[in-house]
Amino acid sequence: MVKMTFLGSGGGRFMTITQKRGTGGFYIEDKIKIHVDPGPGAHLRSIQNGLDPRKTDALLISHCHTDHFNDVPIMVESMTGGMLKKEGYVIGSKSVIEGRDEFASIIFPYYRKNLKDVLSLSAGENLDIKGQKIQALKTKHSDPFAIGFKIYTDSGAISYTSDTEYFKGIEEQYLGSRIMILNVTRPNGDKIPFHLATEDAKNIVKRVNPEVAVITHIGYKMHLKGAEEERHYIQESTGIKTLIADEGLKIYMNGQLSYQEKVE
Numbered sequence: 245m246v247k248m249t250f251l252g253s254g255g256g257r258f259m260t261i262t263q264k265r266g267t268g269g270f271y272i273e274d275k276i277k278i279h280v281d282p283g284p285g286a287h288l289r290s291i292q293n294g295l296d297p298r299k300t301d302a303l304l305i306s307h308c309h310t311d312h313f314n315d316v317p318i319m320v321e322s323m324t325g326g327m328l329k330k331e332g333y334v335i336g337s338k339s340v341i342e343g344r345d346e347f348a349s350i351i352f353p354y355y356r357k358n359l360k361d362v363l364s365l366s367a368g369e370n371l372d373i374k375g376q377k378i379q380a381l382k383t384k385h386s387d388p389f390a391i392g393f394k395i396y397t398d399s400g401a402i403s404y405t406s407d408t409e410y411f412k413g414i415e416e417q418y419l420g421s422r423i424m425i426l427n428v429t430r431p432n433g434d435k436i437p438f439h440l441a442t443e444d445a446k447n448i449v450k451r452v453n454p455e456v457a458v459i460t461h462i463g464y465k466m467h468l469k470g471a472e473e474e475r476h477y478i479q480e481s482t483g484i485k486t487l488i489a490d491e492g493l494k495i496y497m498n499g500q501l502s503y504q505e506k507v508e
């Protein structure tokens with residue numbers, strides 16, 4: 245049984261600053277426990293949602309923007325039991341791990357000495373951590389080293405677009421996924437470079453045909469316009485169940501796929 249927990253559906257600079265929607269990324273429990281894109285609030289929201297960051301095996305960081313990597317240091321401190329043992333893996337784009345252009349590596353030497361491994365990936369590369377297979381996917385983003393992820397679980401594949409604009413053939417790399425997670429920053433009719441708008445998300449979901457689509461990284465303008473309307477549009481025009489990655493949303497996947505919104 246694979247269990248996913250979402251820690252907020254926000255993204256982009258203004259949503260991140262205001263925290264109208266959380267920016268904690270999402271958590272996958274399968275062979276290993278993985279936290280994807282732990283942005284601002286990820287650590288606190290993890291604990292508030294019943295997760296234990298001390299038990300995380302790997303952090304996946306798609307690129308070097310703060311809404312995706314902010315809580316990495318405290319997550320490393322958690323995985324290593326307060327820097328008292330050598331545990332955990334940090335995997336990310338070349339910009340996050342090695343530093344590129346105007347970005348320096350966010351994994352200080354101080355943290356590296358207590359991690360089992362720190363690995364950078366480029367699109368198309370594969371990784372195996374304790375039998376959990378992970379593939380880095382292509383994006384087109386303002387951090388040119390940004391990668392998406394495809395995580396192969398015992399119950400099927402989960403794809404995550406990360407931040408990207410639409411490009412020809414983008415869907416091919418997500419094919420065969422049971423869960424499709426899309427960073428939809430802008431609503432219909434309000435596109436900006438380097439990000440997906442609702443229309444792009446609809447086209448991707450239609451082609452990939454997952455069992456469920458999850459939209460996250462909702463930007464401030466899309467939030468104000470009404471993200472529910474955008475969700476509804478994707479679901480109606482594709483016929484595929486579409487959810488918003490609100491804090492506390494859980495998805496369970498084995499033979500069947502089920503989900504549960506946060507119980508207050």
Ligand SMILES: [Zn+2]
Nearest residue numbers: 307309385407
């Ligand atoms: Zn970004």
